[in-house]
Amino acid sequence: MTEAEPQAVLRLRERLETIAALFVAHPAGTLPVAAQAALRAQLADLHPADIAFILEALPLDERLAAWQLVKAGDDGDILLEVSDAVRESLIADMDHHEILAAAESLDADELADLVDDLPSAMLPELMAGLDTQQRAQLQSALSYEDDQLGALMDFEMVTIREDVSLEVVLRYLRRFAELPAQTDKLFVVNQDNLLTGVLPLHWLLVNPPERMVSAVMAPDVNTFHPDDDAYEAAQAFERYDLVTAPVVDATGHLIGRITIDAMVDVIREQSESEVLSRGGLREEEDIFASVWKSLRNRWAWLAINLMTAFIASRVISVFEGSIRELVALAALMPIVAGIGGNSGNQTITMIVRGLALKQISIASARRLWRKELVVALLNGVAWGGVIGLAAWWLYDSWALGLVMAAAMALNLLLAAFCGVGIPMLMTRFGRDPAIGSSVLITAMTDSGGFFIFLGLATVFLV
Amino acid sequence: MTEAEPQAVLRLRERLETIAALFVAHPAGTLPVAAQAALRAQLADLHPADIAFILEALPLDERLAAWQLVKAGDDGDILLEVSDAVRESLIADMDHHEILAAAESLDADELADLVDDLPSAMLPELMAGLDTQQRAQLQSALSYEDDQLGALMDFEMVTIREDVSLEVVLRYLRRFAELPAQTDKLFVVNQDNLLTGVLPLHWLLVNPPERMVSAVMAPDVNTFHPDDDAYEAAQAFERYDLVTAPVVDATGHLIGRITIDAMVDVIREQSESEVLSRGGLREEEDIFASVWKSLRNRWAWLAINLMTAFIASRVISVFEGSIRELVALAALMPIVAGIGGNSGNQTITMIVRGLALKQISIASARRLWRKELVVALLNGVAWGGVIGLAAWWLYDSWALGLVMAAAMALNLLLAAFCGVGIPMLMTRFGRDPAIGSSVLITAMTDSGGFFIFLGLATVFLV
Numbered sequence: 005m006t007e008a009e010p011q012a013v014l015r016l017r018e019r020l021e022t023i024a025a026l027f028v029a030h031p032a033g034t035l036p037v038a039a040q041a042a043l044r045a046q047l048a049d050l051h052p053a054d055i056a057f058i059l060e061a062l063p064l065d066e067r068l069a070a071w072q073l074v075k076a077g078d079d080g081d082i083l084l085e086v087s088d089a090v091r092e093s094l095i096a097d098m099d100h101h102e103i104l105a106a107a108e109s110l111d112a113d114e115l116a117d118l119v120d121d122l123p124s125a126m127l128p129e130l131m132a133g134l135d136t137q138q139r140a141q142l143q144s145a146l147s148y149e150d151d152q153l154g155a156l157m158d159f160e161m162v163t164i165r166e167d168v169s170l171e172v173v174l175r176y177l178r179r180f181a182e183l184p185a186q187t188d189k190l191f192v193v194n195q196d197n198l199l200t201g202v203l204p205l206h207w208l209l210v211n212p213p214e215r216m217v218s219a220v221m222a223p224d225v226n227t228f229h230p231d232d233d234a235y236e237a238a239q240a241f242e243r244y245d246l247v248t249a250p251v252v253d254a255t256g257h258l259i260g261r262i263t264i265d266a267m268v269d270v271i272r273e274q275s276e277s278e279v280l281s282r283g284g285l286r287e288e289e290d291i292f293a294s295v296w297k298s299l300r301n302r303w304a305w306l307a308i309n310l311m312t313a314f315i316a317s318r319v320i321s322v323f324e325g326s327i328r329e330l331v332a333l334a335a336l337m338p339i340v341a342g343i344g345g346n347s348g349n350q351t352i353t354m355i356v357r358g359l360a361l362k363q364i365s366i367a368s369a370r371r372l373w374r375k376e377l378v379v380a381l382l383n384g385v386a387w388g389g390v391i392g393l394a395a396w397w398l399y400d401s402w403a404l405g406l407v408m409a410a411a412m413a414l415n416l417l418l419a420a421f422c423g424v425g426i427p428m429l430m431t432r433f434g435r436d437p438a439i440g441s442s443v444l445i446t447a448m449t450d451s452g453g454f455f456i457f458l459g460l461a462t463v464f465l466v
Numbered sequence: 467m468t469e470a471e472p473q474a475v476l477r478l479r480e481r482l483e484t485i486a487a488l489f490v491a492h493p494a495g496t497l498p499v500a501a502q503a504a505l506r507a508q509l510a511d512l513h514p515a516d517i518a519f520i521l522e523a524l525p526l527d528e529r530l531a532a533w534q535l536v537k538a539g540d541d542g543d544i545l546l547e548v549s550d551a552v553r554e555s556l557i558a559d560m561d562h563h564e565i566l567a568a569a570e571s572l573d574a575d576e577l578a579d580l581v582d583d584l585p586s587a588m589l590p591e592l593m594a595g596l597d598t599q600q601r602a603q604l605q606s607a608l609s610y611e612d613d614q615l616g617a618l619m620d621f622e623m624v625t626i627r628e629d630v631s632l633e634v635v636l637r638y639l640r641r642f643a644e645l646p647a648q649t650d651k652l653f654v655v656n657q658d659n660l661l662t663g664v665l666p667l668h669w670l671l672v673n674p675p676e677r678m679v680s681a682v683m684a685p686d687v688n689t690f691h692p693d694d695d696a697y698e699a700a701q702a703f704e705r706y707d708l709v710t711a712p713v714v715d716a717t718g719h720l721i722g723r724i725t726i727d728a729m730v731d732v733i734r735e736q737s738e739s740e741v742l743s744r745g746g747l748r749e750e751e752d753i754f755a756s757v758w759k760s761l762r763n764r765w766a767w768l769a770i771n772l773m774t775a776f777i778a779s780r781v782i783s784v785f786e787g788s789i790r791e792l793v794a795l796a797a798l799m800p801i802v803a804g805i806g807g808n809s810g811n812q813t814i815t816m817i818v819r820g821l822a823l824k825q826i827s828i829a830s831a832r833r834l835w836r837k838e839l840v841v842a843l844l845n846g847v848a849w850g851g852v853i854g855l856a857a858w859w860l861y862d863s864w865a866l867g868l869v870m871a872a873a874m875a876l877n878l879l880l881a882a883f884c885g886v887g888i889p890m891l892m893t894r895f896g897r898d899p900a901i902g903s904s905v906l907i908t909a910m911t912d913s914g915g916f917f918i919f920l921g922l923a924t925v926f927l928v
Contacts, residue, residue, distance in 0.1 A: 275737030283815025353745025
């Protein structure tokens with residue numbers, strides 16, 4: 005690899021190593037005062053996101069020792085940045101007052117992201133600490149599902165009227181101490197708070213100050229609704245290179261905005277949930293999670309896997325008589341099952357992707373099926389031929405080779421059929437095909453492969 | 467699912483359906499003049515990214531028929547937006563002059579993204595059409611690897627001096643017809659073009675115009691180098707919520723900038739390459755790729771899978787004598803192998819993630835190994851116990867049940883050991899552990915599982 009590490013990354017990793025070295029010298033729990041001061045100093049000048057990174061990279065006991073030394077004012081921001089699993093471990097270590105103090109530094113929309121992980125008994129107290137507007141915002145954010153934009157929007161934004169000049173807007177902006185993060189456009193509303201357009205900062209800057217907002221603004225904008233699907237909105241952000249976009253209610257009133265950083269999280273989480281599901285994990289895991297938490301995160305997929313493996317095992321046992329007579333079958337059968345699983349997963353990966361991007365319609369389904377079946381047939385003939393010849397050579401039986409080749413081709417056809425069918429069916433029933441379809445296809449091609457191969461062998465060889 | 471579709475997505479999908487319906491009425495190749503006009507009208511008012519989306523969702527013949535009707539001026543932008551596989555299919559359909567015309571509308575950095583897919587004989591002609599500065603930029607971009615920032619940076623940006631007032635900057639900006647896309651900050655350079663700081667547009671807007679740039683700008687910024695790793699830079703963008711960042715050479719001269727939209731692509735591609743590799747695909751595939759192209763994309767992983775399955779099969783054949791005597795072994799052995807594979811993939815998924823985020827150090831490796839081995843042991847005892855009891859009950863042999871349980875536990879330990887070790891080893895040797903490690907671990911747990919189970923059975927049962 006010839007790629008260098010960006011300075012920011014390098015600096016952060018060196019900081020992590022310095023901190024880790026502190027703990028190596030002083031096993032956690034017994035950090036002497038001097039080392040504590042050194043650690044505090046290492047953490048003091050870091051961005052909250054960097055502290056979050058370091059906390060995630062430290063084993064649990066060291067993480068909590070470091071967490072105690074973080075500046076109290078940063079607590080809230082850091083909790084927002086860490087992964088869900090790590091957040092849980094940090095909050096479990098905070099007392100009532102620390103949690104309240106951390107929550108106080110946050111906006112309503114940020115608080116909404118944390119609430120799920122806080123002790124539910126604290127919600128009334130948190131609510132009481134907010135003003136009326138913030139409370140309404142928090143309640144609004146909590147009323148949406150995690151994958152709806154309403155749960156991700158923020159409420160800080162700059163609105164202007166269309167019947168003023170750019171000069172007036174420029175003067176108005178100078179009254180702000182700072183603009184909300186990521187602001188790349190101002191939202192133009194009328195007196196009823198109906199969104200009538202947006203004014204990109206760029207246009208504010210390049211146009212003569214005497215021009216009116218109404219003459220410069222873009223009336224037709226990418227607006228979203230709070231019940232919109234977050235992943236689809238993220239795709240729109242990607243497609244149109246958006247940085248922020250307004251969120252309006254059903255009647256067109258401006259209620260919030262969406263920023264690119266929230267959308268980047270959505271994009272990452274969507275791909276990650278597919279990676280996790282294919283890896284057999286239920287959710288993202290703190291790499292230093294306790295053994296008990298790891299077991300809990302992993303047992304569900306292991307149990308499903310055990311069940312499908314058990315079914316495959318029962319399929320084999322039906323043919324025990326044939327295997328006893330021709331024991332080569334036992335050695336050859338995993339090949340048929342394995343290649344079927346691999347080929348089925350190839351098909352399913354593509355179809356899941358096309359479905360997520362909404363590029364597969366019912367009209368194209370038939371065409372895809374035909375194509376995948378042709379690919380499977382050709383693969384089946386080619387690889388089936390290779391492995392059939394190998395079986396013939398190894399066991400000196402052309403009939404066994406023929407059965408092997410035929411079983412491979414048939415199992416690949418089954419894999420192609422299910423590889424297109426399973427994700428389509430899951431989508432039809434409103435489930436996310438990215439999660440679990442890989443296990444399903446492997447179950448089909450395992451049991452199916454054993455059945456096809458041993459069945460053919462029983463009919464033609466035994 | 468209660469999530470609604472964002473309007474932008476809905477509109478686009480309806481457009482796609484309208485266009486698909488046109489083709490259903492008139493099978494491609496024979497689109498009458500009236501239908502052609504209708505199709506042209508449907509495409510005319512779309513954003514290039516939307517046209518790219520529609521082209522990707524159309525089968526090859528329809529895609530090319532639509533491509534012929536796209537406004538010539540949009541060609542270049544659309545080629546930038548489509549996936550690599552689809553871009554190939556579009557370029558193959560363009561003649562020399564069309565390609566030149568499309569290239570003319572692009573900047574040097576955009577052209578660099580296309581060059582790989584263009585007929586290489588055209589490069590001299592393309593170069594000749596550029597002015598000296600653009601030619602130098604194109605050559606610079608081409609001199610970096612795809613995963614280095616140098617290949618992704620763009621050269622359009624606004625630079626200012628630090629010894630002027632904000633008022634001067636505001637007047638300067640009004641001389642632009644428009645600012646480069648995504649501009650959220652101006653780059654402050656001295657007369658030698660050394661970067662001395664950045665001026666966020668926000669600060670330009672909220673500060674009094676009489677203040678000097680030097681008094682307002684941020685001197686310490688996130689700068690990158692052209693040979694920096696793109697994925698790590700993308701992580702920095704995510705961590706610090708950046709929209710753009712300057713790229714400087716080794717001596718600190720400003721040479722370009724990186725924008726968030728390029729980083730979003732990098733984030734998506736990184737996760738996607740892991741999904742594709744786990745699915746057994748070499749690269750992203752055009753869902754309507756020809757059968758021949760699909761075969762080419764898939765054969766490599768199938769071949770590897772065939773080889774590992776063949777090895778596992780040879781392991782089994784060593785124990786054919788035992789299987790003949792105790793045929794239950796044939797039915798039970800896939801369970802041991804399957805659970806080992808699932809468990810190993812769980813471990814590897816987590817480790818690969820920790821490595822990609824740079825959160826795993828050599829110091830923590832030993833700790834992770836210990837933890838994963840404990841998790842594996844507990845899982846092995848629990849699930850091994852369950853399946854051991856099932857085996858005992860099914861085959862009425864407590865000894866078989868014991869062997870089964872022991873083999874499960876041992877294979878899970880092997881899976882945990884390799885699950886931590888394989889990605890660490892791949893990283894040590896400079897390879898990306900996200901690609902291929904899942905196949906490796908499955909190969910280990912298959913052959914290993916068969917060997918452990920059949921070996922134990924041969925020693926204790928036969």
